[in-house]
Amino acid sequence: MHIFFSGIGGTAIGPLALIAQQAGYEVSGSDQQDSQYIHFLREHGITDVTIGQSAKDIAAVHAKQPIDWLVYSSAVAIENPDHPELVFAREHNIKTTKRDELLNEIIKAKHLKLIAVAGTHGKTTTTAMMIWLLQELGIQVSYSVGAKTSFAEMGHYDPDSHYFVYECDEYDRNFLSFHPFLSLITGIDWDHADIFPTREMYEAAFQQFITQSHRTIIWQADADKLGLTDGHDISVLKDAEEATTSLTLPGKVNRQDAWQVIAALQHVHETPFAEAVEIMNRFPGVSRRFETIQPNLYTDYAHTPEKIRGALQLAHEVAGDNVVVVYEGLHNTRQHFIKDDLKHLFDDVKQLYVVPSYLAREDKKLKLLSPGDIIKLTEHPDKAAPRELDDNLKQTITQHVQAGDIVLCLTAGGGGSLDEWLRAQFPPAD
Numbered sequence: 001m002h003i004f005f006s007g008i009g010g011t012a013i014g015p016l017a018l019i020a021q022q023a024g025y026e027v028s029g030s031d032q033q034d035s036q037y038i039h040f041l042r043e044h045g046i047t048d049v050t051i052g053q054s055a056k057d058i059a060a061v062h063a064k065q066p067i068d069w070l071v072y073s074s075a076v077a078i079e080n081p082d083h084p085e086l087v088f089a090r091e092h093n094i095k096t097t098k099r100d101e102l103l104n105e106i107i108k109a110k111h112l113k114l115i116a117v118a119g120t121h122g123k124t125t126t127t128a129m130m131i132w133l134l135q136e137l138g139i140q141v142s143y144s145v146g147a148k149t150s151f152a153e154m155g156h157y158d159p160d161s162h163y164f165v166y167e168c169d170e171y172d173r174n175f176l177s178f179h180p181f182l183s184l185i186t187g188i189d190w191d192h193a194d195i196f197p198t199r200e201m202y203e204a205a206f207q208q209f210i211t212q213s214h215r216t217i218i219w220q221a222d223a224d225k226l227g228l229t230d231g232h233d234i235s236v237l238k239d240a241e242e243a244t245t246s247l248t249l250p251g252k253v254n255r256q257d258a259w260q261v262i263a264a265l266q267h268v269h270e271t272p273f274a275e276a277v278e279i280m281n282r283f284p285g286v287s288r289r290f291e292t293i294q295p296n297l298y299t300d301y302a303h304t305p306e307k308i309r310g311a312l313q314l315a316h317e318v319a320g321d322n323v324v325v326v327y328e329g330l331h332n333t334r335q336h337f338i339k340d341d342l343k344h345l346f347d348d349v350k351q352l353y354v355v356p357s358y359l360a361r362e363d364k365k366l367k368l369l370s371p372g373d374i375i376k377l378t379e380h381p382d383k384a385a386p387r388e389l390d391d392n393l394k395q396t397i398t399q400h401v402q403a404g405d406i407v408l409c410l411t412a413g414g415g416g417s418l419d420e421w422l423r424a425q426f427p428p429a430d
Contacts, residue, residue, distance in 0.1 A: 003069045004029055005027065012144075014154065015155025028048035028065075029046070100177035114182075118169075118170060120304060124289065126186050129257055132280075137279070139268075141164070143164065171192050173195065181213075185210070187306060207226050217235045217263055220237060249281060258280040290314055297401055321348075324400045324405045325353070326407065329369075330412040342377040350383070351405075352380075355386075357369065
């Protein structure tokens with residue numbers, strides 16, 4: 001079967017393309033621009049990748065070998081339902097779906113048990129922790145995770161595996177395509193208002209996902225939101241404050257994520273508690289989660305209020321009061337959605353700098369909030385300042401780092417982002 005991936009360089013589509021190739025499918029794809037990940041895919045045997053997405057380009061691929069299935073991301077269909085590749089597929093009766101249907105096909109065809117990690121925040125780290133723990137125990141596993149790690153690619157299929165660990169995204173209700181063997185719910189805080197206009201709709205989607213899961217592990221606070229109680233198919237975890245004292249990972253959020261993974265392990269593999277804790281205390285982390293760019297300079301993908309609070313808690317745990325934040329909002333639409341949260345999110349930081357938001361999937365009817373607009377929403381605008389991605393910002397960051405502050409950059413990632421700029425301006429020392 002020949003599968004064509006539209007947007008093959010994306011953090012969700014790309015790893016799935018690699019998984020499909022490793023599982024024995026013929027794979028090709030396209031993207032609007034070249035990237036490091038596309039180079040990675042080529043190095044791993046996926047060489048038929050077109051830069052540019054036109055009807056002519058996909059027709060050339062189809063002429064070489066007929067395409068049986070076109071897989072696309074939610075963003076493609078939402079932003080442009082008349083995308084030339086989608087139009088071509090319709091005109092040539094090519095099966096066209098989002099990524100979840102293909103992943104379901106692979107899971108069923110390979111007789112894998114799905115371990116799904118879902119939630120508003122903490123999905124990537126928790127998924128990576130689950131992969132790390134199973135690998136360290138010698139358990140072969142297939143997986144897909146939304147960030148690079150030192151111990152695993154973003155996507156991998158192992159023909160000898162019995163489990164597939166998956167970072168399961170609620171955006172566009174993607175996670176409702178799955179019926180997991182085991183689900184971990186990392187946290188439920190209303191998000192993606194473009195898909196879920198009300199809190200009730202968001203929570204109802206998680207309720208349905210849990211109903212579709214054979215077994216679910218969920219925190220008490222989230223179980224209370226959904227009216228769930230501990231039972232034969234639901235394990236409710238109490239407040240982790242006491243439970244995580246044996247874990248030494250930095251950051252309360254990291255310790256909670258690790259505790260949930262250890263709780264999940266009992267449904268997969270019998271392991272002494274002390275051994276599981278020892279393995280989790282050696283967890284090396286994932287990229288873009290409090291990742292060191294240079295000493296005292298960090299980047300983090302935190303973009304929802306809960307994620308930002310977790311990243312700041314870790315920063316304060318490391319640096320006390322000497323925490324400086326550079327904030328790049330992910331989506332202008334989200335900045336409108338979290339206006340009330342922005343008032344107190346940065347109360348405890350020493351200094352806040354705000355750069356223009358990273359724009360994608362925007363509601364064009366909403367005013368574009370400038371860095372100055374966002375600063376006005378905070379409780380302490382006197383200790384905040386707007387910045388651009390320029391030499392002035394580089395000098396500002398350098399001065400804070402040299403003064404002994406920790407500079408935490410909350411950034412979207414991707415082309416043209418603060419994260420990309422940081423890596424170019426502050427390369428690692430040789």
